[in-house]
Amino acid sequence: MSAVEAGIGLLCAVGGVLVASVLSPVPALHIYNVAGFILLGAATVGLPFPPQYLAMFFLGLVTGYAVLNTISSIFLSVPDDSTVFVVLPGQKYLMQRRGYEAVVLTGVGSLGGIVVLTLLAPVAPRLFPALRAILQRHLHWILWTIIAYMLLSEWPKGTDRAPAGWRRWWDGWRSLTAGLVTFLLSGALGFVLMYRSVLPVTSAYQNLLPAFVGLFAVPWVLQNLLAQVELPPQFIPRALDATPGLILRGTFAGALGGLFAAFLPVVTGGIGGFIAGHATAQRDDRLFIVSQGASKVVYYIGGFLLFFVPGLHMTRGGMAWMLSTLWTAHTPQTYYLAVAGVVLAGVLSFFLLLRLTRLTVWLVARVHYRWISIGTLAVLLMVVAAVPALGEGLGGGSVASILRSGLEGLLICVVATGIGLIPVLWGSRRMNCMGVLLLPIALNMVGAGATVAGWMGLVE
Amino acid sequence: MKGIAHFVSGVAIATFFPEVVQQAAEGSLLPVLGGIAGILPDTLDFKFARYFEVYDEEIDPGPDPDAREIAEKVVGAMRRAYETGRPQNVVLHTIRLGTDLWRQYTIRFDPARNEVAVRIGPVVNTGQVPFPGSEPEGAEEVRVRVGVPMVHTYDAENRVDIFSGPSFKFVRKGDKLHVHFLDWHRRWSHSLTLAAVLGLGAIGIGALVEWLARGFLTRTPLWAGLVVGLGFTGHILEDQLGFMGSNLFYPFTRERAIGLQLLRSGDAIPNFLTVWLSVALVLFNLDRFSASPRLDGPVFLLLAVLLPLVLLGGLYQLQRWGKSEAKEALQQRDIVSETEEVEVR
Numbered sequence: 001m002s003a004v005e006a007g008i009g010l011l012c013a014v015g016g017v018l019v020a021s022v023l024s025p026v027p028a029l030h031i032y033n034v035a036g037f038i039l040l041g042a043a044t045v046g047l048p049f050p051p052q053y054l055a056m057f058f059l060g061l062v063t064g065y066a067v068l069n070t071i072s073s074i075f076l077s078v079p080d081d082s083t084v085f086v087v088l089p090g091q092k093y094l095m096q097r098r099g100y101e102a103v104v105l106t107g108v109g110s111l112g113g114i115v116v117l118t119l120l121a122p123v124a125p126r127l128f129p130a131l132r133a134i135l136q137r138h139l140h141w142i143l144w145t146i147i148a149y150m151l152l153s154e155w156p157k158g159t160d161r162a163p164a165g166w167r168r169w170w171d172g173w174r175s176l177t178a179g180l181v182t183f184l185l186s187g188a189l190g191f192v193l194m195y196r197s198v199l200p201v202t203s204a205y206q207n208l209l210p211a212f213v214g215l216f217a218v219p220w221v222l223q224n225l226l227a228q229v230e231l232p233p234q235f236i237p238r239a240l241d242a243t244p245g246l247i248l249r250g251t252f253a254g255a256l257g258g259l260f261a262a263f264l265p266v267v268t269g270g271i272g273g274f275i276a277g278h279a280t281a282q283r284d285d286r287l288f289i290v291s292q293g294a295s296k297v298v299y300y301i302g303g304f305l306l307f308f309v310p311g312l313h314m315t316r317g318g319m320a321w322m323l324s325t326l327w328t329a330h331t332p333q334t335y336y337l338a339v340a341g342v343v344l345a346g347v348l349s350f351f352l353l354l355r356l357t358r359l360t361v362w363l364v365a366r367v368h369y370r371w372i373s374i375g376t377l378a379v380l381l382m383v384v385a386a387v388p389a390l391g392e393g394l395g396g397g398s399v400a401s402i403l404r405s406g407l408e409g410l411l412i413c414v415v416a417t418g419i420g421l422i423p424v425l426w427g428s429r430r431m432n433c434m435g436v437l438l439l440p441i442a443l444n445m446v447g448a449g450a451t452v453a454g455w456m457g458l459v460e
Numbered sequence: 461m462k463g464i465a466h467f468v469s470g471v472a473i474a475t476f477f478p479e480v481v482q483q484a485a486e487g488s489l490l491p492v493l494g495g496i497a498g499i500l501p502d503t504l505d506f507k508f509a510r511y512f513e514v515y516d517e518e519i520d521p522g523p524d525p526d527a528r529e530i531a532e533k534v535v536g537a538m539r540r541a542y543e544t545g546r547p548q549n550v551v552l553h554t555i556r557l558g559t560d561l562w563r564q565y566t567i568r569f570d571p572a573r574n575e576v577a578v579r580i581g582p583v584v585n586t587g588q589v590p591f592p593g594s595e596p597e598g599a600e601e602v603r604v605r606v607g608v609p610m611v612h613t614y615d616a617e618n619r620v621d622i623f624s625g626p627s628f629k630f631v632r633k634g635d636k637l638h639v640h641f642l643d644w645h646r647r648w649s650h651s652l653t654l655a656a657v658l659g660l661g662a663i664g665i666g667a668l669v670e671w672l673a674r675g676f677l678t679r680t681p682l683w684a685g686l687v688v689g690l691g692f693t694g695h696i697l698e699d700q701l702g703f704m705g706s707n708l709f710y711p712f713t714r715e716r717a718i719g720l721q722l723l724r725s726g727d728a729i730p731n732f733l734t735v736w737l738s739v740a741l742v743l744f745n746l747d748r749f750s751a752s753p754r755l756d757g758p759v760f761l762l763l764a765v766l767l768p769l770v771l772l773g774g775l776y777q778l779q780r781w782g783k784s785e786a787k788e789a790l791q792q793r794d795i796v797s798e799t800e801e802v803e804v805r
Binding site: 020088091092095096130131133134137138140141144145148149152153155156157158159161164165168171172173176205227232249253272275279362427439440445 | 461462463464467473484485487489490491492495496499503506507508510511512513514515518520533536547551553554556560587588589590591592605622623624625728731732735743746747754755
């Protein structure tokens with residue numbers, strides 16, 4: 001690879017960040033969906049440049065998204081599955097006029113995550129192949145271990161006012177039961193989406209977007225609308241209320257959670273964040289927010305970087321899966337160029353994060369939060385309808401099937417919203433909505449997926 | 461210790477048995493049983509035992525709380541326990557103002573001044589986010605003198621806001637009044653006797669299921685029993701490293717056996733170190749019991765187990781150096797810190 005090619009590759013990564021900076025603040029629009037459309041377009045009309053430049057562009061895109069999606073999660077309460085845990089402490093900070101600070105803490109965690117990835121880069125070609133060889137045959141029970149911990153570690157939320165005994169027990173267990181119901185229902189939804197999606201085949205690859213938006217984003221926005229949340233004026237501090245030790249601890253815990261999520265299949269950034277939160281074991285919001293920033297960056301970027309590791313060729317995360325249909329990385333030069341691209345894109349994303357957050361603070365000071373929430377909800381629904389419709393359109397569908405895809409996207413979103421509202425109404429963990437991915441895949445991994453799908457009437 | 465530390469330790473213990481690892485590689489979920497057993501003692505307490513605890517007094521401040529009234533009721537129970545010699549079990553209820561609104565208040569015991577202090581706080585939502593300016597007018601800490609000698613107990617603020625409130629048991633021992641935080645925790649559920657019973661129970665249930673499903677018996681139920689029993693035991697022994705300890709041989713013993721006082725169960729370093737070491741040992745075991753091990757055992761143990769143990773353990777001991785606190789206070793802190801799980805929602 002010549003210096004010119006490497007330079008063009010880095011420019012592509014910068015281009016990816018700039019595109020991500022425009023797209024990431026749009027509620028619900030996941031960068032994987034955008035990449036899916038780009039690849040579909042490339043498959044239809046062909047690529048005008050070598051595919052490795054597209055890989056670098058995607059690297060910039062995913063880095064920009066991983067850092068910048070914090071803004072919509074904190075200011076608009078529309079998380080994706082990797083930022084779901086930032087919303088609650090983020091709202092606490094917003095109400096204390098410290099929304100900007102919350103975003104910057106997440107950004108610092110993200111920078112920390114990029115440092116960890118960079119430090120790991122020289123050992124990754126030795127470490128990860130060995131880890132994969134050791135864990136390969138044990139992934140099924142590791143996934144069930146995560147599910148078991150997720151369900152067992154939820155605490156009951158009764159008021160203890162009922163008389164001692166079973167009545168008081170049930171008062172506490174209502175929230176736990178709601179959590180289990182949420183997990184099972186979202187798992188059932190996952191089965192439907194995987195085995196018999198209502199979306200046509202040409203746009204079925206987009207069927208997780210409406211589900212995730214319904215499970216995680218719409219319930220938050222509805223809650224904000226119903227609770228008539230009003231934001232106080234936001235304050236932009238000149239210094240960050242965090243010590244180096246706290247940032248180090250948050251980054252370390254977050255990076256471990258993110259690496260765990262990036263390396264294991266199906267385990268998403270949300271679960272990495274969950275593990276990071278528990279491993280940190282401290283009730284300090286700042287530390288928790290830093291850890292979430294590190295976790296999501298390590299999950300998104302680290303997962304994609306595994307695709308570039310020489311001798312590993314591991315496809316983790318949607319971006320790597322999609323890109324693997326066009327191109328595969330082979331040489332150490334490509335790998336180290338990718339690492340350099342991540343560092344460059346990460347630093348650029350951080351400074352864009354500061355700018356875009358100031359812009360958002362300016363916006364929320366001028367527009368009432370109720371209107372922002374209504375606008376956010378409208379955008380969410382538009383994206384949910386438009387993405388499958390666009391997928392169908394690019395796949396060569398007729399006008400009628402394009403319209404039907406849009407409506408079916410909305411239908412999935414409505415069903416998912418119903419499930420996503422259960423934790424809101426019963427005070428259980430929103431995390432249980434991850435059943436949409438975990439349950440079908442964990443059952444598939446122990447060979448029971450098809451049987452359960454048969455019980456549900458999804459396969460003959 | 462925190463739930464995640466106990467859970468991962470249970471998994472790690474399970475992987476020390478080659479048969480368990482080999483069965484797991486072929487599709488079995490035995491190591492998951494170890495994790496479940498590892499977290500089970502706290503599950504039994506926090507999801508069952510607490511609901512069957514009968515209280516002598518339930519303090520319900522109502523929608524317009526009066527800090528003095530709350531403090532006087534608590535002090536009244538403390539005096540009753542001292543004067544009659546009969547323990548008093550007290551719970552403080554939360555103040556729910558709406559579907560998503562709660563009034564926060566705090567209570568703390570101040571043994572140095574022999575007082576109970578209560579302060580009414582702001583209105584918060586279920587995410588514990590306070591609403592600015594919602595503190596009552598002129599809200600200040602109200603202090604009421606206990607008037608009977610009490611031991612130097614845990615003196616940090618107990619925040620009462622969402623869902624359920626804290627409970628205390630006041631017990632007279634000799635001429636001093638003791639304050640037990642969450643008295644229902646670490647009693648029967650944290651006993652080695654129960655670990656043995658559950659292990660045997662798992663063998664029985666496993667054998668029954670296997671017999672019904674396959675018509676013959678293998679050694680798998682034995683491994684299941686061992687994994688459950690040892691996972692549960694691991695939890696109790698880890699808790700025993702702290703201050704409070706557990707009732708180790710219930711029902712043959714009545715009191716908690718005091719812990720080894722090597723660590724405080726809520727501290728970050730011991731919890732993180734336990735998670736780290738457990739994960740490292742899981743990896744080590746999965747590798748050495750595989751068909752073609754890849755790790756250099758001694759080097760891995762040195763770098764991934766011994767080095768962090770020495771470095772983080774040493775750092776932790778340095779942090780604790782020179783910090784002194786009354787033993788009774790540390791014991792109660794042990795219990796309280798376990799209720800402060802990180803609730804990621």
